[in-house]
Amino acid sequence: MAGRNVAGTTIRRGGPPIQPLTIVHTSDLGEIASELAGTRLRIFPRIAGLLRTVRPDILTDGGDTLPAVAEGEPGLAWLATMGYTAWVPGNHDLDLPASAMIPAIQRFGAPVVAANLVAPGWTPPGHIVTGGGRVAIVGLTRAGDDPSWTVADPVAAAVRAAAELREQVDTLILLSHRGADENAEIVRAVGAVDLALSGHLHQALPAPLWIGDTPIVQVGANGQHVGFIRGGAGNWGHELLTPEDFPPDVTLVHALQEDLLHRHPGLGEVMTDLPSPATGRPEDAQWPLADWAADAVRDVVGADAALLSRSAVEPDWTAGPITYGDICNLYHHDEDPLVMARFELPALVAAIEELANARFFAVSGLAVTVDGARPEGHRVIDCRARAAGGYIQVAMTRHQARFARPASCAETGLTVRDALATAARRHVRLIPPTDRRIALIGGMPPRPNWGHTMR
Numbered sequence: 001m002a003g004r005n006v007a008g009t010t011i012r013r014g015g016p017p018i019q020p021l022t023i024v025h026t027s028d029l030g031e032i033a034s035e036l037a038g039t040r041l042r043i044f045p046r047i048a049g050l051l052r053t054v055r056p057d058i059l060t061d062g063g064d065t066l067p068a069v070a071e072g073e074p075g076l077a078w079l080a081t082m083g084y085t086a087w088v089p090g091n092h093d094l095d096l097p098a099s100a101m102i103p104a105i106q107r108f109g110a111p112v113v114a115a116n117l118v119a120p121g122w123t124p125p126g127h128i129v130t131g132g133g134r135v136a137i138v139g140l141t142r143a144g145d146d147p148s149w150t151v152a153d154p155v156a157a158a159v160r161a162a163a164e165l166r167e168q169v170d171t172l173i174l175l176s177h178r179g180a181d182e183n184a185e186i187v188r189a190v191g192a193v194d195l196a197l198s199g200h201l202h203q204a205l206p207a208p209l210w211i212g213d214t215p216i217v218q219v220g221a222n223g224q225h226v227g228f229i230r231g232g233a234g235n236w237g238h239e240l241l242t243p244e245d246f247p248p249d250v251t252l253v254h255a256l257q258e259d260l261l262h263r264h265p266g267l268g269e270v271m272t273d274l275p276s277p278a279t280g281r282p283e284d285a286q287w288p289l290a291d292w293a294a295d296a297v298r299d300v301v302g303a304d305a306a307l308l309s310r311s312a313v314e315p316d317w318t319a320g321p322i323t324y325g326d327i328c329n330l331y332h333h334d335e336d337p338l339v340m341a342r343f344e345l346p347a348l349v350a351a352i353e354e355l356a357n358a359r360f361f362a363v364s365g366l367a368v369t370v371d372g373a374r375p376e377g378h379r380v381i382d383c384r385a386r387a388a389g390g391y392i393q394v395a396m397t398r399h400q401a402r403f404a405r406p407a408s409c410a411e412t413g414l415t416v417r418d419a420l421a422t423a424a425r426r427h428v429r430l431i432p433p434t435d436r437r438i439a440l441i442g443g444m445p446p447r448p449n450w451g452h453t454m455r
C-alpha cells in the first residue's frame with residue numbers, strides 16, 4: 001500500500017475518532033462460478049487466501065454472480081465459503097425467472113440487498129446495517145431478461161434509502177450493479193453517499209472515480225482483480241489487488257479438486273493434444289482459440305458460418321494434453337444451446353455490429369473487415385461469406401440469436417460444449433487456425449457501450 005492514497009488510522013465524522021473500515025469488493029464472478037472445473041475456478045482459493053491475508057471488515061459483491069449455476073454446481077459452494085457481508089444481484093442473475101433464481105440466491109446464502117427490486121412473493125431487503133451499526137450498504141440492481149422481476153429506478157430508490165439511513169450511520173455505501181459512470185450520476189443525484197462499489201462493466205479502474213470526497217470503485221470481472229478499500233467517510237484509500245498474487249487457501253484447493261472429480265469423473269479424460277501454446281492478446285482482433293472454437297461450432301453444426309463472442313473464450317492454453325474439463329471451460333457460456341440462424345448478408349453484418357459492437361467477436365466461414373475508427377454501428381465495412389447463394393446459415397448461440405435478426409432460426413439440439421467436445425475428439429492434435437479472417441483497420445474500437453453483453 002506504500003505510496004498510495006491510503007487513509008490514516010482514525011476518522012471523525014461529527015463524533016469521536018473511529019477505526020477505519022477495511023472493505024474487499026468483488027464483482028461479476030458468474031462466469032467463473034459457472035465453470036465445471038479448471039483454470040478459472042482456481043481463483044476461489046486465491047480469493048480465500050487474499051481474504052485471509054487482508055481480513056476485511058466487510059466483503060461485498062457487485063452482482064452477475066450466479067448465472068448458469070445449476071443446483072449442485074461447485075461454483076455456488078465456493079461462493080458460499082467466501083463469507084460475503086452483502087451482495088447485489090446483477091442483470092444476468094435476473095435473466096432467470098424468480099422461481100429458479102430465488103432458491104439459488106438462498107443456497108448462496110450471503111445477505112442480498114437490492115433497494116430497487118421486487119419479485120412475486122419475495123422482496124429482498126434494500127440494505128443492511130453492519131460494522132457495529134456504523135455502516136449501511138444499499139443495493140441497486142439492473143434489469144435482466146426475465147419479466148418476473150420488477151426493477152425500479154435506482155436513483156429514486158437510493159434517494160429514499162439515503163433519507164432513511166443517513167442519520168443512523170456514519171458510512172453510507174452504495175453497492176450497485178451499474179458501471180462507475182452511472183454510479184457517478186447516482187451519487188450526484190443522492191448527495192450523501194460515502195462510497196460507491198460498482199459492477200456490470202468488466203473493466204477494472206486502477207483508481208476510483210471521485211465525486212467530491214466520494215470514491216466510485218470498479219473492479220472488473222472474474223476475480224482478476226478485487227477492490228481493497230480502507231478508511232471512512234471523507235478519507236478513503238483504494239487499491240486494486242490481484243488474487244493470483246496471494247497464496248491460495250490450500251484446504252480449499254484440495255476440497256475443490258476432490259469435489260470436482262467426484263461430481264464429474266469424466267473431466268480428466270484427455271481428448272486431444274495441443275502441440276504448442278495458444279495465446280490471445282486483448283489488443284488483437286483475433287485469438288487462435290476463439291477461431292478454433294468458431295470453426296468447431298461451424299463444422300459440427302454443419303453451417304456455412306459461425307459467429308461467437310471472442311471475449312467468452314479463454315484466451316490462453318499451455319501446450320499439452322487437453323481434457324474434457326479444459327474443453328468445458330474454453331467458452332464461458334458452454335452450456336448455451338446452439339441454433340442455426342439464416343441471414344441475408346446485410347442482416348448478418350448488422351448482427352455482427354449489434355452483437356459485439358464490432359469489437360469482440362470470432363467468426364468462421366466469413367472474412368470481415370472492421371474499421372475501429374468509425375462510430376459504433378458502422379464499423380463492419382466488409383463481410384464476405386464463403387457460402388454461395390442468397391442466404392447464409394450461421395451457427396450461433398440461442399442467446400446471441402435473440403439480439404440478431406435472422407430470417408429464420410432452428411434449434412440444433414447441441415450446446416457449445418457438445419460442439420467443442422465433438423470437434424476435439426476428431427483430431428489427435430489441436431492446431432488452432434492462423435488465417436486472417438478479421439481485418440482490423442483504424443485500430444481496436446473503443447470500449448463498447450455495454451447496454452447488453454454478448455455471450
Ligand SMILES: [Zn+2]
Pocket residue numbers: 064090091092142177199200201
Ligand atoms: Zn451485468
